[in-house]
Amino acid sequence: MGERVIAVVGPTAAGKSGLAVELALALGGEVINADSMQVYRGMDIGTAKLTLAERRGVPHHLLDLWDVRQPANVADYQRLARWAIDDITARGRVPILAGGSGLYVRGALEDLAFPGTDPAVRARLEAELERDGAAALHTRLAGLDPAAAQAVLPSNGRRIVRALEVIELTGRPFTATLPEYAASGPAVQLWLRLPREELDRRIGTRVDQMWAAGFEDEVRRLERHGLREGRTASRALGYQQLLRYLAGESTSDQAREETARGTRRLARRQESWFRRDPRITWLDVSGEPDPGHLLDRALAALGPAGARARAPQAGR
């Protein structure tokens, strides 16, 4: 796996994609998406996907991989992300991972091995969950694997199902838990930090812009392509809310407000996920009007690799 990966992480609307492009241009890099929803074709406005023009000639990987009907999952993403990292590295370029999906980032950067899955087993367990409730399945889990039952709350049906699935498939306890953070990771992770009020303001603006840019039409179009049946894609922020609106269950304004609210909550969850990682390098982006200056500070934060690019002759 790549030894010199740069990861640009942070809450939604903090400016990760833009900085990733700047870094790529400065360092001779290519961007790898680490956003769980930008992997879908046609989900552009609502995921704030960079346009071709905005990518400024920098190759982007792992965007537009899948049809909206296809479910996504970390294991597939991990495989693809590692290929991309290795490939970019092999060509002597710098892989720059950019995105805010915490588990995807860890999957790409660390040696997490995900036990397999089986659609039939999964479907059966989910039916049981529906019928008997999470508590009943949790009781069963406690019998099979007390440690796992302890780690998963009785109300968290989703994780209980996964634990039971893994046990059934492997015949062994579901011991999989996220590893401790290694002292230093295989990557430099830059966390784009800004104050809550500013972040919330940006989120509000961004959501308004999405609506103005024709987000509704995008969702209408995707609905015709089966978005509603897409297990993963139909749950994406904004899409989920607009599907409800299109079904006549809310107004467009309500959908917009709920999207903004949901996005703010997402940002909090992203913070609480990444905040725990002691290896992260913080980069304050609050009130930074000058992208060039931000890039400079980002390069400085990267240490030696960044310093080379900052030398005048490296140019940008």
Add this chain to the structure above:
RNA sequence: GGCGGAGUGGCCGAGUGGUUUAGGCAAGGGCCUGCAAAGCCCUGUACACGGGUUCGAUUCCCGUCUCCGCCU
């Protein structure tokens, strides 16, 4: 001015004469190995003000203030 109704935690909104004072939303905190923009958990003693009745009042009574209707 008269009559009627209402004043509950940031907002909405139930409710009760007395162990635990609903619920929803927002907010804050946290968890996380195959849907992760998902899923899940934790956190809020508020009853407009002043009197009175009562062993005890957010709940009953009186007054004050404010708001909303209708009337003049």
